[in-house]
Amino acid sequence: MDVSFAVNRERPGFAGGKYPADCSSRIVLNHITSRWGVLVLLALERGTLRWGELRREVEGISEKMLASTLKTFEADGILHREAQPTVPPRVDYTLTERGREVAMRLMPLMDWIADNADDIVGER
Template sequence: MADVFARNCDSRRTLEHIASKWGILALAALRAEAYRFNALRRRVDGVSEKMLSQTLQALERDGLVHREVQTSIPPHVEYSLTPLGVRVADRLVALLDLVEGEVGTVLAARAAYDERAAAGDDLRTGRR
């Protein structure tokens, strides 16, 4: 039985691939539509070619992403989600929507924290 909390559980490695910064963004982008590599790289702003390639390979190996070589001229590769990838991406998109919707709350919390830190509060112990 899988137990993501167990050190050697296979599900933990898959979770690492999904929950990486680039994994989350690639899966969420692919939830909206299939992409060719460079289009996906433009959509996931800031990812290097190497990191996106490694991320897609890991997600493909885990059965979340499908890689299809198009025999057009010139040939190209298109990435899409597998049925498992769609189910995972649905949950990730819900999380992203929540985070984006609460960014104002997060920014206010950061500002309050920074104010307390600037005032000399030891935020770990609560002492001045």
């Protein structure tokens, strides 16, 4: 596979020969590629989900981490939270256009990981 295209172009977030600690791209990268961020994005990429549905789809995520991830993504404009005025309360989570775009960009990486994970883990 030819990956020379990446070598010959300017790297995003790279300035003055380094990746600066205070770069905004580093903050967003941390939000999106956190342990749970990727999985929440991929779960929501398939459509609107409620809290409990997200907890079931993203096995192992704690309530605290789910709440934190959702709050961060909402603040970043990656997802939309809609509370329904019902009893019991119903809250739906949906990716925004920005969220759908980032999820689609993650899919090739996740495809590569899925294709190679067993071999990589098996080599340990």
